[in-house]
Amino acid sequence: xxxxxxxxxxxxxxxxxxxxxxxxxxxxxxxxxxxxxxxxxxxxxxxxxxxxxxxxxxxxxxxxxxxxxxxxxxxxxxxxxxxxxxxxxxxxxxxxxxxxxxxxx
Numbered sequence: 001x002x003x004x005x006x007x008x009x010x011x012x013x014x015x016x017x018x019x020x021x022x023x024x025x026x027x028x029x030x031x032x033x034x035x036x037x038x039x040x041x042x043x044x045x046x047x048x049x050x051x052x053x054x055x056x057x058x059x060x061x062x063x064x065x066x067x068x069x070x071x072x073x074x075x076x077x078x079x080x081x082x083x084x085x086x087x088x089x090x091x092x093x094x095x096x097x098x099x100x101x102x103x104x105x
Contacts, residue, residue, distance in 0.1 A: 007097070011100060016064045017030040017034060017060075017061060018065060018068045029045050031056070032051050032053040033045060033053075034060045035053065036054070071086065075088060077090060079096070
């Protein structure tokens, strides 16, 4: 995503954290990131660094999980594109740009 945003200033991402059960600490880490409202903590989590922050009383992650389930999303990454299409799985920056802009022209 960082590469795409650097390449294309007209493309932005709205991130919803969706912790998977196969990652036992992901739920609590997601809450810390949301409570601290920190992109740096999100990046630290992806880099497998210790997260320095506090969890708070929020239902945001539970709502994200319910939303993902209602949309049939069971893994990450998952992208909901501007036209409502769902794309799942890792994509290179170039490939994802093509998918995002496919019907935009």
